[in-house]
Amino acid sequence: MPxxxxxxxxxxxxxxxxxLAALAQAYPxxxxxLLSGASVGSAGDSGMRMVTARMSETIGQPIVVxxxxxxxxxxxxxxxxxxxxNGYTLMFANAGIVTNQYLRKAWPxxxxxxxxxxxxxxxxxxxLAAASSVPANNMKELVDYARQNPGKLSYATTGIGSGAxxxxxxxxxxxxxxxxxxxxxxxxxxxxxxDLITGRVDxxxxxxxSFSQHAATGRLKLIAFVDKTRSRLRPDIGTLNExxxxxxxxxxxxxxxxxxxxxxxxxxxxxxxxxxxxxDAALTSKMSTLTVIAPSPxxxxxxxxxxxxxxxxxxxxxxxxxLKPE
Numbered sequence: 001m002p003x004x005x006x007x008x009x010x011x012x013x014x015x016x017x018x019x020l021a022a023l024a025q026a027y028p029x030x031x032x033x034l035l036s037g038a039s040v041g042s043a044g045d046s047g048m049r050m051v052t053a054r055m056s057e058t059i060g061q062p063i064v065v066x067x068x069x070x071x072x073x074x075x076x077x078x079x080x081x082x083x084x085x086n087g088y089t090l091m092f093a094n095a096g097i098v099t100n101q102y103l104r105k106a107w108p109x110x111x112x113x114x115x116x117x118x119x120x121x122x123x124x125x126x127x128l129a130a131a132s133s134v135p136a137n138n139m140k141e142l143v144d145y146a147r148q149n150p151g152k153l154s155y156a157t158t159g160i161g162s163g164a165x166x167x168x169x170x171x172x173x174x175x176x177x178x179x180x181x182x183x184x185x186x187x188x189x190x191x192x193x194x195d196l197i198t199g200r201v202d203x204x205x206x207x208x209x210s211f212s213q214h215a216a217t218g219r220l221k222l223i224a225f226v227d228k229t230r231s232r233l234r235p236d237i238g239t240l241n242e243x244x245x246x247x248x249x250x251x252x253x254x255x256x257x258x259x260x261x262x263x264x265x266x267x268x269x270x271x272x273x274x275x276x277x278x279x280d281a282a283l284t285s286k287m288s289t290l291t292v293i294a295p296s297p298x299x300x301x302x303x304x305x306x307x308x309x310x311x312x313x314x315x316x317x318x319x320x321x322x323l324k325p326e
Contacts, residue, residue, distance in 0.1 A: 026089050027266055031062040034256075035080050036092040039158055039189035043124055043209035044254040047158025047287045048092050052276035053119060059269075065092070073097070073159075076108070081114040085259040090118065094254045096162045098310040102318040103161035105325040112311060116262035117303035119271045120195075121278065124207045126167055126226040127237070128155075129198045132219065139224040139243040142203075146177035149211035154180045155203035156192040160326045163250045164205035166317065167226060171240070173321050174247035176322040179203065196220055202230040207252070208233060209289045227251070233289060248317050253293075255303055264300075271299050 034052060052280040057109030059290045068075040071201040076091055077100075083089035097111050103318060128139070134153070138143035146153050157164035172179055180200050184192045189210050194206045196211070197219050204211065205226070214220050224241045225231045226249055240247050277283060284292050298300065 015239050024136040027269055028059060030088065031064050032059075032087070033089050034063050034092055035076040035089065036065055037069050037076035038067075038092060038094065038254070039069065039210075040067060040212070042189055043207040043287075043289045044092075044122070044252070045096055046209065047290050050283060050286060051277045054280065054283055055270075055273045057220050058276050059273045073100070074104075074107075079108045080257065080259055081109055083259045085116070085262040087258070087262065087270070088235055089259065090270065091255065091257045092116070093257050094163070095250065095252045095310060096159075097257075098162060098307065098314050099163050099166045099250075099318075100161035101311070102314060103165060103323060103325055107161070107325070111307055112255050114260055115257040116145040116260055116267060117300050117307060118256040118258055118262070119274050119299045119310065120253055120293045120303040120306060122287065122292045123251050124290050125231070125249065125251050126164060126205045127208050127222055127231075127234075128171075128224045128226060128240070129204050129206070129211050129213075129215065130221045130223045131196050131198060131202050132221060134202050136223065137221060138238055139240060142223050143175045143177065143243055146179055150178040151180060153177075153202045154182045155205060156182045156184060156196060157205055158189055158192065159183045159185065163252050166314065166323075167205055167248070167250045169321050169323055170248040170250070170317060172186060172243065174244040193220075204298045207289060212289075238258065250314075253306065265299050268297070268312040271295075271297070275299070308318070 049065060056063045068079065073096060079091060079095060081092035100107050101111065130136060136145050155168045157168060165181060168181055174232055191204060192204050193211050195201045197214060211220055215222050222234060222237050224240045225234065225237050228239060228241045228249065231237065240249065244274060278292050278295050
């Protein structure tokens with residue numbers, strides 16, 4: 001037994017002395033934990049699970065998704081920021097990590113300081129859906145009704161500081177309306193959809209995957225696609241900008257982040273494995289509601305630029321709207 005104890009520090013020192021490239025070549029030697037604050041069943045969550053399942057096959061170790069949806073995703077964000085930068089704790093994040101910095105009180109996370117961008121996987125604009133009881137069938141009718149009835153309509157999102165929250169307040173500003181924000185704690189998309197169907201809330205901003213089935217059966221109505229051009233999936237639905245040309249559009253992205261100072265060889269390995277999955281047409285065809293980001297060796301830099309751009313643009317929109325942290 002004493003011999004064994006004496007050998008262990010020597011082995012640890014030998015591993016620590018290996019060049020980063022050699023460590024990355026061996027990486028991973030055990031399962032990787034992927035923290036996620038995404039709403040289960042959302043387009044981003046579904047796409048992430050398909051991609052990571054394929055990555056688990058090619059990288060040689062399981063990628064275990066650990067859902068931590070509490071506090072608007074803060075549990076997942078904080079745990080990843082505090083994790084050791086060894087490649088065994090990563091995070092599945094979306095653009096809400098940027099908006100939270102401006103719209104949540106005492107938000108302890110800085111997306112540019114506390115994380116290492118690894119790869120942006122896909123993006124998706126919002127759809128605006130309405131309860132069947134709302135007396136509007138398109139964006140123009142909705143804006144007219146909301147202007148005539150200030151404070152009567154409510155819109156649901158998956159939390160204070162979410163991208164949808166910012167988008168909803170942007171619509172209020174552009175349209176001159178006073179729709180009330182109803183945040184659902186814990187990114188509870190399922191509850192928000194159920195309350196929309198029953199009429200407890202009037203509107204919901206989310207990805208198409210969240211309510212396409214219910215829209216097809218007439219249990220709710222698709223009012224607008226939040227983008228400048230119509231969706232290839234539902235070209236029959238008008239865009240937000242057809243009615244509000246100057247409205248801000250927040251496109252939600254999803255990607256993988258590591259803790260700050262994650263070694264570049266490990267970043268490259270994860271990026272390469274995700275690229276293999278996203279290059280599989282059979283796999284990406286199952287993610288029809290998402291826009292897949294083309295794989296690239298420069299994806300970490302591209303992702304970092306996207307985050308910097310969002311931090312700047314979201315800050316300007318929040319200031320223009322006069323929004324205060326809640």
